[in-house]
């Protein structure tokens with residue numbers, strides 16, 4: 460049972476916007492030990508951790524926008540979408 464603290468109406472609720480800004484895709488990819496990770500000045504390339512393909516350049520992530528796209532399985536989204544895909548769950 461969740462109790463809301465007085466004066467903190469958002470206590471216990473996750474601020475998804477803040478999480479998306481605070482957590483980098485690079486950190487998440489490292490957390491999942493993604494293979495073939497290469498970092499360029501503006502983007503990351505790696506083997507896609509979602510469809511587990513064999514190509515090292517199918518998965519691209521923009522460092523500036525903190526979003527990703529896979530050219531093979533067409534998965535795309537932000538850092539939370541990646542975690543949801545990796546954990547096989549979805550955001551409510």
Ligand SMILES: [Zn+2]
Nearest residue numbers: 507510529532
């Ligand atoms: Zn993929």
